[in-house]
Amino acid sequence: TQPGQQQHLEDRLFRHFRGWTWSERSRDTSSWLWDFGYDIQRHGLRKWACKDCILVNRPTIASFTSSGLQNAANHLWREHKTPAPEGEKKSTAQLKSEGALKSNQPTIASVLKLDVNKPTEQNIANNIISRFDKQYFQRMLVELIVSSNQSLSFAENPILQEIFDYLNPSVSIQRANLTARAVRYKIIQEYDRHRQKVIEVLRNSPGALHISFDGWTSRNKLALYGIACFFRDEKNRPCKIMIGVPEAHRHFGSTIGGEVLDVLHTLG
Incomplete structure (x- = not known):
């Protein structure tokens, strides 16, 4: 935010929190949550006040004591869909939401309409799942692109992806297909891995x-x-x-x- 806008938001903050001041940060502020909340205090009580609520000018601003930041994390996810940064601890709300999404994802059993409670159909599902090697598939896809001199974006071709899914739904279920960026990374990775072998052959x-x-x-x-x-x-x-x-x-x-x-x- 620009300095003028920042001052406007801070004025709005203290209109909602009369009698509060900026915290003197006597305690740890290393949590990622402080990047998304204002750090304020009054009479020895320290609070986290939601920056997003201030930004959109909500009539009620969410705030939580500094000792209850897990509630702030839940609020950020539920109200603003703000996830925890990579490598940081996720809130309970985010974990539950992501778990619900995963439970709704297709499976071999659901795609092929197999009843895994029946031993025969359970074996069919397990055989299909166990026969698909994600790493081998990706390696073969990269080899196809390189050997046929295709564009890296060939892996993102929607018709090719439909062919993969037709042959084996595990490709999309396990998210095995590669983006152009991922193909490039794997090619460079292979080049670096075999560099010494090339040197030995030429030598x-x-x-x-x-x-x-x-x-x-x-x-x-x-x-x-x-x-x-x-x-x-x-x-x-x-x-x-x-x-x-x-x-x-x-x-x-x-x-x-x-x-x-x-x-x-x-x-x-």
């Missing part, structure tokens, strides 16, 4: 290494250079491997050469 090549590169510019003017290495493996078979796709900021020879050298230096 053991019986002949010289030949480097080639070519530029490519996207429609949004993103310029990249694909750097490939041609070599012979330990069995003297000709091989080719991509060793880097750096971004080229300028199309000058010195700039391109510098990008190529940087990639080579990372490989030792």
Whole structure:
């Protein structure tokens, strides 16, 4: 908020809490909840007053004693849908709400209309669930995108996702499909994981290494250079491997050469 607006909100706060002042913070204020509440005091009593209630100008402002901040957390979730930050303890209200959402999520049994109280149908459901390996599915999806030179956003194609669900509802039930950002992360992760293996293969090549590169510019003017290495493996078979796709900021020879050298230096 801007300074002027901040002053306006603080004036509104103290119109609701006559006789109160800012807390002198004699106690701990490390809880994340203090980011969402005003810290005020009167006659030794310290309170948390809801900033969101002040912001929307509610006729009654929610406030809780500093010793009962769990009530403030419940209020934030119930009234303002404000969740606990990542890694912080969730309120009882948020946990109950999320638990209700999870209980309403589809399952293999509900999607395939199986009665798991019947042993035969229970076995069918368990077999389908146990045969689906989320990590293996994601790894194969990344390999498909890389090997067929597809856009990273291919994983988000709605028709492809419908095909996955048609073949196995576990894909959506277990949220196994990947976003373009997740595909990119996994590709980089695999590249870093196999970097040392690439170095060893090139180091053991019986002949010289030949480097080639070519530029490519996207429609949004993103310029990249694909750097490939041609070599012979330990069995003297000709091989080719991509060793880097750096971004080229300028199309000058010195700039391109510098990008190529940087990639080579990372490989030792």
